[in-house]
Amino acid sequence: MRTLRFLLRKEFLQIFRDRLMVLQMIIMPLFQLLLLASAATFEVKSAKMYVVDRDHSSASRGLISRLQAGGRFVLAGASSSMSVADEEMLGRRAAVIVSIPADFERDLVRTHMAQVQLVMNAEDGATAGVTQSYAAQIIASYAREIGVSIAPAVREGPSIEVRSRGLYNAELNYRDYMVPGILVQLVTVVGTLLTAMNIVREKELGTLDQLSVTPLGTGVFIAAKLIPLWLIALLELSLGLLVARFVFHIPMRGNLLIVFGAAGLYLIAALGIGLFVSTLASTQQQAMFVTFFIVMIYLLMSGMFTPVRSMPVWAQWMAQLNPLKHFIEIMRAVLLKGAGVTDVLRPLAAISAFGAVVLTLAVRQYGRRIA
Amino acid sequence: MNRGALRAFVVKELRHILRDRQTLTILLLMPLVQVILFGFALRSDVRNVRVAFVDPAPDYATVALEARFRETTRFVVVSSGRTMSVVEPLFRRGDADVAVVFEPGFAEHLRGAEPARVLLVVDASDPNTGTVMQNYARAVIASYEQELPAPKGALRIATQTRMRFNPTLESVNLFVPGLIALVLTLVSALMTAISLSREKERGTMEVLLVSPLRPVQIIVGKVLPYLALAFANVVTALLAAWLVFHVPFRGSVLLLLAESIVYALVSLALGVLIAARTTSQRAAMLGAMLGTMLPSTLLSGMIFPIASMPGWLQPVTNVIPARWFIIIARGIMLKGVGLPNLWRETLILCAMAVVLMAASVRSFKPRLAS
DSSP, X not given: OHHHHHHHHHHHHHHHHOHHHHIIIIIHHHHHHHHHHHHOOOOOOOEEEEEEESSOSHHHHHHHHHHHHTSSEEEEEEEXXXXXXXXXXXXXXXXXXXXXXXXXXXXXXXHSEEEEXXXXXXXXXXXXXXXXXXXXXXXXXXXXXXXXXXXXXXXOSOOEEEEEEEESOTTOOHHHHHHHHHHHHHHHHHHHHHHHHHHHHHHHHTHHHHHHTSSOOHHHHHHHHHHHHXXXXXXXXXXXXXXHHHTSOOOOOSOHHHHHHHHHHHHHHHHHHHHHHHHHOSSHHHHHHHHHHHHHHHHHTTTSSSOGGGSOHHHHHHHHTOHHHHHHHHHHIIIIIOOOGGGGHHHHHHHHHHHHHHHHHHHHHHHHHHO | OOHHHHHHHHHHHHHHHHXXXXXXXXXXXXXXXXXXXXXXXXXXXXXXXXXXXXXXXOOHHHHHHHHHHHHSSSEEEEEEESSGGGHHHHHHHTOOSEEEEEOTTHHHXXXXXXXXXXXXXXXXXXXXXXXXXXXXXXXXXXXXXXXXXXXXXXXXXXXXXXXXSOTTOOHHHHHHHHXXXXXXXXIIIIIHHHHHHHXXXXXXXXXXXXXXXXXXXXXXXXXXXXXXXXHHHHHHHHXXXXXXXXXXXXXXXXXXXXXXXXXXXXXXXXXXXXXXXXXXXHHHHHHHIIIIIHHHHXXXXXXXXXXXXXXXXXXXXXXXXXXXXXXXXXXXXXXXXXXXXXHHHHHHHHHHHXXXXXXXXXXXXXXXXX
């Protein structure tokens, strides 16, 4: 126990003496959090609209001004030539082309039915889909509205009124959803990368060999390496939560103790991965790349950016073995939904199991490498 | 002057890279794995929406609507009950995404003059998915409503939509150009910075300095092998995208490869610049991550559309080389446009390459002398 205490002191001194390390641990994650929280949004604010109006009627003009009214569509230009519009789209000056054929108004009055063509720049499929549904909604409501003036028919069929309520994030704020995930990412990168690099550096400098000929047990050495980083990662999480609370006003509906408890368990898994990588790598460069590779795959498959349930079945099974996915799930459930311990038992168990397995494997591998 | 020395230096550098099997494997595998992950696993469409019904007084209409939901492949019914209290824990545990709540006397209202009411409760913690799920549910209800005897005289404007450049809305088509940028940045900037600073850390840089090689030659020798590696990566990523996912190649492949080289030069110059300013591998790595990797993934429009970013952040993205390269790559691959449409972006990229290379060569010399 006494040796552990000395070793811990040495580790802490070593970490905090190194300005660069402190910078890497504190400034970079916070910088990343600020940047990511601002940049990471799929929210579609407004689309540049190019109008090809061949009808020039009050109905077509009404439709255009209706599209602009909500602020979702900004007029980028208008002409009566489709090829000009096409050129604008290729030059990225227009994202949507709204084409209104001649006789639009006449058709509406005579047959109660008219055509409008939308051409979307679908390079980014998701954005195009959302923009299109906005346009369709606006056009449909416009049709209902002018129906009253053009054909005041009595509405007599049955109708269903659908109302909707968004739970947990009523204003559909993307940031509220992303920030808990970003925090998990930061803690993971700091924990895994620093563990791997820290141990490999001792290897590179040759001090690991020196340590291995001292009477220190492997367990004590590993504990002395991991405990400071574990604490630092938790500190990191606290700082991140503070920023999330006071800069981004992320709701924290649940008990923060659950968050920290889960983080403590999760970090065992994250640091375990770092330890495992350190046994494989012989240079810091290698350690960094291997960690990067693993964390990247974990991150992409974690459901942070795209929902896990949209993935193919094999990927969903892979996601079950992904501690990041479970921790992100817990963070979101506790912070946004106010979930209690009983609600997150399943992911908690998964994290603990993963942590136990990874740490055992890593320690065994480490022992084998040193011996 | 001494061509032979430069060649020997490049060979030495290549051996360094080839000897480190682990890093090499990862470098070669990374683009492949990324393309495959992006292509198969990362889908922004929403499937298997779990729906719960709350039906206080079941009647023929609500039963018919429930059946509608069961018939679709998008929805999976997880529970059907009389009161809201069953649904709430489901939401909190994340076992349900949408609850469809009927009012009592739904069928009766449907026959009468008043509209029948349905409430959709959606888990909107993920706003995107929430909106999409809500739209799906509305579509199911609307299709049921349309089959009821229709109101007469209602006006309809039919919208015909054409999705250009990516009609099936595949996200892999969007990501592959960004991925190329990411791989190029990673290999060119990060690897070069680390490899140069390792020579510094180990003191071998001084050995190089007293050798007959000139600083420019050292830089060229360091940079050439990584340029080749980056090029190999681009080719593998493109081949994988093309063969496995049939990502379209509408424009000129040659132009794309040429632009890739320009972008790789920008990244390499950045890598050299970072290495010149730092003294240790870790500092170089930190600098490369902060200075190149982070902005190229987050601020380039690769994943998150620039138009969605807050106003103050959008001008910042102009100084990020990856942003321009991604516009070019997407333009060539998805839209099939050539230089007439992309000359501005190409010019910006070339200007960045020239400025950064000049800066990196300049900053390298005094550092070596000191």
